[in-house]
Amino acid sequence: MPFYQRLGEVPRKRHVQFRDNGTLLTEEVMGLEGFTGNESILYHLQSPCRVMELGPFEPIERREWVPEAHGHRHFKTFDTAPAGDEIGGRRLLMWNDDVEISLCRPSGSMEYFFRNGEGDEVVFVHEGSGTLETIFGELSYKEGDYVVIPRGTTYRFRPDGPQRYLVFETPGLIEIPRRYRNQYGQIVEGAPYYHRDIHPPTELHTVRERGEFPVKVRVRGGYQTYIVDYHPFDVVGWDGYLFPWTFSIHDFEPITGRIHQPPPSHQTFQGRNFVICSFCPRKLDFDPMAVPIPYHHSNLQSEEMIYYVSGNFGSRKGVEVGSITLHPSGLPHGPQPGLAEKSIGLHETHELAVMCDTFHPLKLSTFAQELDDGKYWNSWYANADVESDAGLTSHL
């Protein structure tokens, strides 16, 4: 995060004595790029290295589905049954070396602490609210939030009610797009959000508790569990540029124009060889000759995955809340038959969707296979002579 935060107590200078009731606290520098990237400095009651017991290592097993034919896909995720917790219940849909995309509808909550040791995470909260308890303090979240969790953050979810997440995990970094920031890191005028829209942890509760606490760490292609003898949330204060935060999709300010604006205008985050975009309710193109829905496009160097959150998705027959369309590379796609004509004169859209474009091909899981409607590839042809009376979306 390109701004400085501080919560709790920290000493006057870094790397000097700092005590709690006379006991020297343990200073931890948590940073990127070998002491030259963004970092935060945390002060613990106990050394975070005090592992009592090395628990089991559970390798992550991905079951790949290799379709017999290459085509556009439509996955219906809404009726997926709740299972697992907020980590173990992540059900992988598609992945490559840069990003893994999962659906999560937990049926229970975490009985352990979790840390992604080698990757950043974005949890899009489609349904539900709650608190993400972290070593940096408490981060409340609600429907429509992107919860951005940098690697190294120990956390656990404390949900209120049923939850539905779309989860992105990446070995790279999740960043605010470079073009939204000036040379000092401040978000520039014209960017679709500002620092005030970014919400860091607000309360730090230092837990003074000895015991046996399991911490599950994603590392080396699996989950390693450690048992530590002190509560992981023993931080009395921290400061720096590295911390978890939330950004609401409802705070994304759409960029509109006289004629069609391309998908990069919806970009919300940049990752390593992928982007995450937000399609939000907005006014549509206002030139009298404008065609308010997009031109057909061949995404020759990217795969385009769209998760439909709410609104009217009628320009994709059969697409509903929780649907995912995947337009893989090598193929053109666009609005379905009749809809370009029908869109003329439309002034606004109420769609809400999250898109992830990857620069490299995505693999599909057997879970995705279960959700595949098996006919989307054919929908432009099958409906070619149909006068669609469906509603419209503007970005597809």
Ligand SMILES: [Fe+2]
């Ligand atoms: Fe597209």
